[in-house]
Amino acid sequence: MLRVENIVKSFDDFTAVNGAQLTVADGALVAVIGPNGAGKTTLFNLIIGLFKPDRGKITFDDKDITGLPPYEICRRGIARAFQIANIFPRLSVFENVQVAVFAQQRQSRNFLQPAHTLARAETNAILESAGLQHKARHIASALSHGDQRILEIAIALGSQPRLLILDEPTAGMSPEETATTMSLVKQLAQTRGITILFCEHDMDIVFSVAQSIMVMRHGQTIIQGTPEQVRQNRQVQEAYLGGADA
Amino acid sequence: MLKALVEPRWLVATGIILLGLLLIPFGAPLFYIYILSVIFVTALLAMSLNLVLGYGGIYQFHHAVFYGVGAYTVALILTRTSLPWWIALLAGPFVAAATGLIIGWFCVRLTKLYFGMLQISLGSLVWIIVYRWYDVTGGDNGIHDIPMPEWLTTFQGAYYFILAVVVVCVGLMFLLIKSPFGATLQAIRDNPQRCEAIGINVRHHKLIAIVIAAFFGGVAGVLFATLERSVFPGLLFWVLSLEILVMCLLGGWFTFAGPILGAAIVVALRTVASRYTDYWTMVLGIILILLIFFLPEGVMGFIQERVAAKNKAPHPQRVEEGSGS
Ligand SMILES: Nc1ncnc2c1ncn2[C@@H]1O[C@H](COP(=O)(O)OP(=O)(O)O)[C@@H](O)[C@H]1O
Numbered sequence: 001m002l003r004v005e006n007i008v009k010s011f012d013d014f015t016a017v018n019g020a021q022l023t024v025a026d027g028a029l030v031a032v033i034g035p036n037g038a039g040k041t042t043l044f045n046l047i048i049g050l051f052k053p054d055r056g057k058i059t060f061d062d063k064d065i066t067g068l069p070p071y072e073i074c075r076r077g078i079a080r081a082f083q084i085a086n087i088f089p090r091l092s093v094f095e096n097v098q099v100a101v102f103a104q105q106r107q108s109r110n111f112l113q114p115a116h117t118l119a120r121a122e123t124n125a126i127l128e129s130a131g132l133q134h135k136a137r138h139i140a141s142a143l144s145h146g147d148q149r150i151l152e153i154a155i156a157l158g159s160q161p162r163l164l165i166l167d168e169p170t171a172g173m174s175p176e177e178t179a180t181t182m183s184l185v186k187q188l189a190q191t192r193g194i195t196i197l198f199c200e201h202d203m204d205i206v207f208s209v210a211q212s213i214m215v216m217r218h219g220q221t222i223i224q225g226t227p228e229q230v231r232q233n234r235q236v237q238e239a240y241l242g243g244a245d246a
Numbered sequence: 247m248l249k250a251l252v253e254p255r256w257l258v259a260t261g262i263i264l265l266g267l268l269l270i271p272f273g274a275p276l277f278y279i280y281i282l283s284v285i286f287v288t289a290l291l292a293m294s295l296n297l298v299l300g301y302g303g304i305y306q307f308h309h310a311v312f313y314g315v316g317a318y319t320v321a322l323i324l325t326r327t328s329l330p331w332w333i334a335l336l337a338g339p340f341v342a343a344a345t346g347l348i349i350g351w352f353c354v355r356l357t358k359l360y361f362g363m364l365q366i367s368l369g370s371l372v373w374i375i376v377y378r379w380y381d382v383t384g385g386d387n388g389i390h391d392i393p394m395p396e397w398l399t400t401f402q403g404a405y406y407f408i409l410a411v412v413v414v415c416v417g418l419m420f421l422l423i424k425s426p427f428g429a430t431l432q433a434i435r436d437n438p439q440r441c442e443a444i445g446i447n448v449r450h451h452k453l454i455a456i457v458i459a460a461f462f463g464g465v466a467g468v469l470f471a472t473l474e475r476s477v478f479p480g481l482l483f484w485v486l487s488l489e490i491l492v493m494c495l496l497g498g499w500f501t502f503a504g505p506i507l508g509a510a511i512v513v514a515l516r517t518v519a520s521r522y523t524d525y526w527t528m529v530l531g532i533i534l535i536l537l538i539f540f541l542p543e544g545v546m547g548f549i550q551e552r553v554a555a556k557n558k559a560p561h562p563q564r565v566e567e568g569s570g571s
């Protein structure tokens with residue numbers, strides 16, 4: 001479904017992503033791991049078009065999407081939740097998701113109808129599956145950190161993506177919030193058939209959930225394979241899994 | 247439909263105010279009828295700016311240009327051609343919107359203060375043209391004695407005409423911000439980068455908003471020309487842009503009606519201050535500084551916060567829009 005080939009991105013004189021490779025099969029749950037600064041977030045930014053790569057190629061459904069603007073890539077079916085809550089602080093929780101649904105339905109240039117009568121069912125369904133339905137009227141900036149991160153995912157779902165990219169979805173969450181979030185992620189993959197690409201600090205989560213793991217270091221791909229293959233890779237053991245501070 | 251958009255008590259309050267405004271010309275001295283007309287025109291101008299400023303987060307620092315273009319369009323058509331008055335009045339907003347399209351097309355490539363800087367520059371360019379092109383615009387003399395139909399030349403006639411047009415425009419702007427486009431515009435204000443990521447072409451939406459704001463700014467300009475029956479380059483000078491910026495900030499740029507209040511206060515202040523001082527710009531500057539420090543959300547924003555704190559509900563304006571039902 002998604003294929004990243006030899007992608008390179010430099011900031012001034014620093015190369016954040018240096019020839020990374022990634023394959024995401026349709027319907028899979030794929031994880032990217034690697035120490036802080038390995039280039040995971042930058043890789044995701046490249047995939048969704050927030051950054052233009054210096055070199056390399058990204059294909060989605062066998063079509064070249066390299067260098068397209070973010071809104072175009074989103075329309076093809078890739079949505080992304082950010083590492084830090086990246087929400088609409090002055091809008092209500094409901095509106096946060098609704099705006100994404102409007103965009104997905106090509107309604108965002110509709111001047112004539114009152115917004116509150118449109119896209120209700122879709123928005124409520126997403127809020128419900130994210131467990132946010134009781135907070136629909138709250139102003140987003142007033143939510144707890146954990147709820148903001150979940151809202152972050154809910155906004156991405158508003159785009160009705162086929163591929164959902166999550167950047168450290170549980171970072172900074174309490175154990176309960178982490179459990180809620182991960183069960184949401186699994187549910188999305190299983191019941192809605194959404195393909196999921198995520199990166200995560202917590203190795204237990206990664207190895208229990210992911211079907212395929214890509215290991216990144218210094219902007220490069222060390223290996224991509226099943227959890228078993230990754231666990232047994234010597235390079236990974238030395239460079240990464242050995243140090244418990246992952 | 248209206249009931250779902252506005253709380254009933256707001257609807258009632260608006261109705262009472264409108265009724266009062268309709269009755270005013272029967273009792274008030276002409277001077278007050280005139281000042282109220284000026285406030286209506288200015289309020290429309292400020293609200294059109296707030297469409298992009300408060301709802302779009304777009305720093306349109308030189309919004310008065312579209313006001314001036316609307317007013318000059320009326321003046322030029324009615325003094326240089328033999329076209330009927332209503333064509334001139336209709337043309338004003340469209341010429342203003344076209345100007346908005348041209349200036350906006352360049353500006354949306356930039357964001358934040360860079361946008362504002364370029365907008366001031368391009369706006370000033372229009373001002374220079376109007377100011378210097380004596381043969382057409384009359385230069386710093388402006389254009390006077392614009393012919394208008396008889397009924398529009400009385401204070402009462404102009405008052406009712408302006409009130410009617412402003413009410414219609416404010417209604418349209420209200421529907422606009424309650425539409426999916428309005429919601430999207432507010433999302434762009436809050437987080438343009440995230441908007442791109444959910445499939446919104448941010449530049450394109452901003453440009454549409456700028457054109458619409460320029461259109462309504464143009465309507466205000468047309469109304470000015472009908473009220474004063476003269477135009478002058480000050481209508482598109484940056485000082486006026488600063489003034490309407492202050493109106494939005496003062497009234498509350500995250501509220502719908504805030505700019506009306508801001509316009510009323512500033513016009514009243516200007517009317518009084520001009521009797522005592524020549525340093526109106528300085529007075530404006532001081533108001534602006536005080537605002538930024540003490541009332542960053544404006545008077546209406548401040549009141550709303552108080553009400554919200556009392557009701558323990560965050561931002562009462564938005565409460566009706568949640569899921570429910
Ligand atoms: N916009 C940017 N400008 C400059 N350097 C950046 C930018 N974004 C990321 N980097 C750098 O690129 C490297 C990789 O960062 P990132 O992709 O965030 O890593 P990770 O998500 O794996 O922790 C870091 O050293 C970071 O400082």
Ligand SMILES: [Mg+2]
Nearest residue numbers: 040041042083
């Ligand atoms: Mg990161």
